[in-house]
Amino acid sequence: MKQLVISFIFLLSSSLLFAQQEKSDIYKGNKLYGQKKYKEAQASYQQALRKKQQSVEGSFNLGDALYKQKDFEKAGQQFNQIASSANNKNLAAGAWHNLGNSLMEQKKYEESINAYKKSLLNNPNDEQTRYNLAYAQEMLKKQQQQNKNNQNQDKDNKDQNKKDKDNKDQNKKDKDKQKQNQNQQNNNNNQDKQDQNKNQPDKQNQDQQKQQQQKQQLSKEDAERMLNALNNNERQTQDKLKNQKLKGQKVQISKDW
Template structure:
């Protein structure tokens, strides 16, 4: 319905302007527009505007051709220019109506609502504009509700993430405490065992000899070996007693 409303305004103005000014470019643009050739129609309307920059019909229909090509920002600019430059309330009402349509398609809901309200100020009896205004207001209400839901969703997600983080920190702290308790218990058990061994007259056995102990043991072994060799030499020097048999 929004596009149909805009199209009706364009055709009526275009026809009236053609009858009054007999602009061949506007007539050609209207014919192309009816055929759905909006790009060619735009070019023809631009040519009419070059011939008469203040042409309401040429500018109005140019804005409509831009709208049909989904060039909503360009169309909005053109309808804004028309509404601001015209003193005719009917023209201003139609320009603001089409401006509202362009802004609505561009998802600029608050701006489109403002445009529809300006259109109604210039033509309070336009039910089509009133319908479009109500439609835009409902879309804005839905958008605001969706934004609120998204915000609450993000807020709940942040809250849940924080709860998960707090739980993870708590679990880590508990695990660290448990690990520390286990370590303390192992240390205490070792101390208790060492104390028990000392009470039983047992000394912890070193894992390896020191360098000084090793040298002393080696020296002792050398001395013991020397004593053994001396004993053997003394025994050999004395000889062995035996009976000598004389050979007669």
């Protein structure tokens, strides 16, 4: 993978370009910067700018000190201000280059590409800027692809969540329906029991009536049997009496004399 080339255009203080009163602060800041004491160097550059706000060297070197402290947003603001107002092509090219680096660190690849292109307009022969431009373009493609993958993943997650929700809702409906059916079955069973209990007296009455009818029928049959028995006895008695009467009757025999 390509590696970003970080380069800074570090302006040395010069008594020919800057007023004497901020010269010592810038010099002190440069010395601290060389010692990698970037926070202290920042304070010296800010002190120089309080004495001369239009100090290009102080502004540029302040941006470098902020960049080294990884305060890329404020560093970018410094370089953008210098690049936008610079009349010198080399100064503008360096400011746009460093602005591109600051934007790269913030993963603002599209903006960094624009900054590198503006740097190359002012200095077309800067190979470091050209290299960083190609690197930024490559990183932008990867970022766009990653965003696309994330969008697809989000869509898949949303679809899966919707599917899970639909399944959950369906399961709930099935459970509710099952519960409703169970309640209906229970109600039907209860109704059957009520109907059975309701019909129980009728059945008892029917059984009683049947028993009564059977009893009445038996009584009638008994009566008939008794009547038949009496008739038989009476007939037997009459037959007996008749036999006895016939046996005791004298027979007159006519004599022929």
